[in-house]
Amino acid sequence: QQQVKQSPQSLIVQKGGISIINCAYENTAFDYFPWYQQFPGKGPALLIAIRPDVSEKKEGRFTISFNKSAKQFSLHIMDSQPGDSATYFCAAAGTALIFGKGTTLSVSS
Amino acid sequence: DTAVSQTPKYLVTQMGNDKSIKCEQNLGHDTMYWYKQDSKKFLKIMFSYNNKELIINETVPNRFSPKSPDKAHLNLHINSLELGDSAVYFCASSRRDRTGGYTFGSGTRLTVV
Numbered sequence: 001q002q003q004v005k006q007s008p009q010s011l012i013v014q015k016g017g018i019s020i021i022n023c024a025y026e027n028t029a030f031d032y033f034p035w036y037q038q039f040p041g042k043g044p045a046l047l048i049a050i051r052p053d054v055s056e057k058k059e060g061r062f063t064i065s066f067n068k069s070a071k072q073f074s075l076h077i078m079d080s081q082p083g084d085s086a087t088y089f090c091a092a093a094g095t096a097l098i099f100g101k102g103t104t105l106s107v108s109s
Numbered sequence: 110d111t112a113v114s115q116t117p118k119y120l121v122t123q124m125g126n127d128k129s130i131k132c133e134q135n136l137g138h139d140t141m142y143w144y145k146q147d148s149k150k151f152l153k154i155m156f157s158y159n160n161k162e163l164i165i166n167e168t169v170p171n172r173f174s175p176k177s178p179d180k181a182h183l184n185l186h187i188n189s190l191e192l193g194d195s196a197v198y199f200c201a202s203s204r205r206d207r208t209g210g211y212t213f214g215s216g217t218r219l220t221v222v
Contacts, residue, residue, distance in 0.1 A: 032207050043213035099152040
C-alpha cells in the first residue's frame with residue numbers, strides 16, 4: 001500500500017518555466033510534509049517543508065501548496081533553471097518519513 | 110563538518126558475506142534512521158532509533174540488524190548478503206519534533222556480486 005503518491009514520474013520544463021509536482025497522501029495522522037531534492041550520487045536534501053495548518057509556504061522560487069481536505073500537496077518551482085535538474089521527492093511524516101516515488105525534473109536551456 | 114557521515118561510500122562484496130555500514134551524526138539529533146533506495150530510486154524506511162531505542166522496524170529480513178551504541182551513531186550490519194540487497198543505503202537523523210527536517214547522509218552504494 002503506497003501511502004504517498006507522487007506525479008508525474010518525469011517532467012521536462014524549459015528554462016524560465018514553472019515546474020509543478022503533485023502528491024497525495026492517505027494517512028490523516030501525517031503532520032509534516034517536506035520536499036527533498038536529490039542529485040545523482042548524493043543524499044536527499046531538504047528543500048522546503050510545510051505543516052498541515054498552513055495552506056501555502058514560499059521560499060525563494062519554491063512554493064508548497066497544501067490542501068488538507070483533499071489530502072494533496074504540490075511543489076511549484078518558478079523560473080526553473082538547468083541547475084534545478086534533479087529528482088524531487090515529496091514525503092509525509094508520522095513516526096518516520098514516507099516518501100513518494102520521485103519525479104525526475106529536467107530543465108532544458 | 111559533515112552533519113551525517115556514512116562509511117564506506119561504496120561496498121562491493123560477494124553473496125553470503127557479512128558487512129557493516131557505519132553512520133555518525135554531529136547535529137545533536139535524537140532520532141536516527143536507515144533508508145534503502147532501490148534501483149528505481151524509491152526510498153523506503155528500514156529502521157528508526159530514538160536515543161538508542163528501536164522505534165521502527167519495517168518488514169526487513171532479520172539478516173539486517175541495526176545497532177546504536179549511542180544517540181550519535183547508528184550502524185547497520187547485514188548477514189549472508191544476497192543479490193537483492195544491492196541498493197543505496199542512506200542514514201538520516203532528525204530532532205524528535207522534526208524541526209529542521211531530516212538530514213541525510215550521502216549514502217552507501219552496496220553491490221552484491
